[in-house]
Amino acid sequence: MLLASATTLPLLLAAAGCRSSEAFAGPDPLAGPPRPSPDVITLEAVIAAESNLIHLYKTAISGDSRATAPLLTQHELHLAQLQARLTGVRGVRGGGEPPGARRVPGGRPPGPAQLRAAERVSAADLVRQLAGVEPALAQLFASIAACHATHVAALGG
Amino acid sequence: MAAATGAGPGGSGALPALQAALAAEDAAIFGYGVAGAHLAGVSQAAAEQDWTGHNRARDALAAMISRLGAVPAAAQAFYQLPFAVYDAASARALAAYLEDGVTRAYLGVVAVSDPGLREFGALAMQGSAGRAAYWRGSTQAFPGLPASALLPAGPASRS
Numbered sequence: 001m002l003l004a005s006a007t008t009l010p011l012l013l014a015a016a017g018c019r020s021s022e023a024f025a026g027p028d029p030l031a032g033p034p035r036p037s038p039d040v041i042t043l044e045a046v047i048a049a050e051s052n053l054i055h056l057y058k059t060a061i062s063g064d065s066r067a068t069a070p071l072l073t074q075h076e077l078h079l080a081q082l083q084a085r086l087t088g089v090r091g092v093r094g095g096g097e098p099p100g101a102r103r104v105p106g107g108r109p110p111g112p113a114q115l116r117a118a119e120r121v122s123a124a125d126l127v128r129q130l131a132g133v134e135p136a137l138a139q140l141f142a143s144i145a146a147c148h149a150t151h152v153a154a155l156g157g
Numbered sequence: 158m159a160a161a162t163g164a165g166p167g168g169s170g171a172l173p174a175l176q177a178a179l180a181a182e183d184a185a186i187f188g189y190g191v192a193g194a195h196l197a198g199v200s201q202a203a204a205e206q207d208w209t210g211h212n213r214a215r216d217a218l219a220a221m222i223s224r225l226g227a228v229p230a231a232a233q234a235f236y237q238l239p240f241a242v243y244d245a246a247s248a249r250a251l252a253a254y255l256e257d258g259v260t261r262a263y264l265g266v267v268a269v270s271d272p273g274l275r276e277f278g279a280l281a282m283q284g285s286a287g288r289a290a291y292w293r294g295s296t297q298a299f300p301g302l303p304a305s306a307l308l309p310a311g312p313a314s315r316s
């Protein structure tokens with residue numbers, strides 16, 4: 001009995017005079033993982049941005065945490081919904097500080113003004129992503145953007 | 158959940174979505190008339206400002222629908238209120254209810270294929286969600302989205 005390992009299989013296929021893509025009806029196992037769809041790429045960027053916002057809230061010093069705690073909770077709900085749409089498509093990154101997390105110049109924790117600015121930027125970024133995604137995802141992005149916009153006012157903007 | 162289907166001018170589902178937004182604006186105009194009568198001072202001024210904003214939005218939507226070659230749906234003569242409005246608290250609750258309806262309607266506009274209309278709907282949602290938060294006194298995590306559109310989600314990865 002001949003056993004073909006991942007290493008020997010291409011050689012066997014070459015010896016048989018066929019390309020790997022002709023030997024299988026399904027996706028070519030030698031072509032690497034499939035490319036993520038545009039929706040997945042956008043979703044990953046939005047997840048990273050939402051993670052950044054959460055990190056910003058957690059490091060913020062606020063005179064009134066009763067005001068910011070519900071907003072942080074809503075961001076965590078956003079992140080959970082966004083991640084739920086990636087489950088089964090790709091692994092979701094675990095905890096820790098998100099790569100490229102926004103840092104406030106001088107190392108000082110962000111205050112309400114920085115949080116408001118971040119919320120504004122995030123809402124605008126989400127709206128810019130609407131054109132390239134399927135309708136249900138566009139609706140989720142628009143709803144999250146609307147929430148972020150309400151946070152600006154809740155933070156005194 | 159993706160509202161609005163069917164191709165047509167302005168992209169897939171544009172006309173039904175815009176007509177639905179127009180209907181929501183008309184309902185809000187009527188409702189603010191009721192709410193405003195039970196409000197005073199700053200709240201009444203805010204209700205008047207919002208009433209004016211909804212009138213402008215109604216006119217803008219009617220013009221957009223006309224440009225697509227359709228006739229804007231007429232407002233109803235009377236709207237059934239969702240609950241009795243008899244004081245300032247119930248008037249504020251009605252205003253929040255009306256804004257929630259407007260937000261849901263513009264969510265349908267976000268589902269159409271035309272990128273410009275998607276952006277228009279999303280920005281309108283930000284306005285109505287902000288007004289709803291003002292009248293309710295709190296923000297919501299997913300303005301306009303029905304619960305059926307949310308996926309069962311585990312705890313989010315903590316950052």
